[in-house]
Amino acid sequence: MNPLSISIAAGFFMGFGFGVGCALAVIYSIYIGGYRKAMEDSLRPEKSERYQQMLPKVQSRLAHQQATNT
Numbered sequence: 001m002n003p004l005s006i007s008i009a010a011g012f013f014m015g016f017g018f019g020v021g022c023a024l025a026v027i028y029s030i031y032i033g034g035y036r037k038a039m040e041d042s043l044r045p046e047k048s049e050r051y052q053q054m055l056p057k058v059q060s061r062l063a064h065q066q067a068t069n070t
Contacts, residue, residue: 041051 041048047055
């Protein structure tokens with residue numbers, strides 16, 4: 001192998017492998033942070049305005065899914 005092909009292979013691995021890996025790590029962190037925040041909001045005794053607005057929509061969606069599954 002010549003040095004150019006080794007450099008190209010190393011550059012491809014570093015750019016693509018680490019780039020995609022880092023992007024996936026960031027997306028996962030955002031997802032987990034949002035999930036954690038949603039769980040905290042659902043456990044509070046006083047529900048937020050956003051929670052109260054979304055609750056009927058989620059309940060109707062779940063009822064619709066249960067009706068179509070049975």
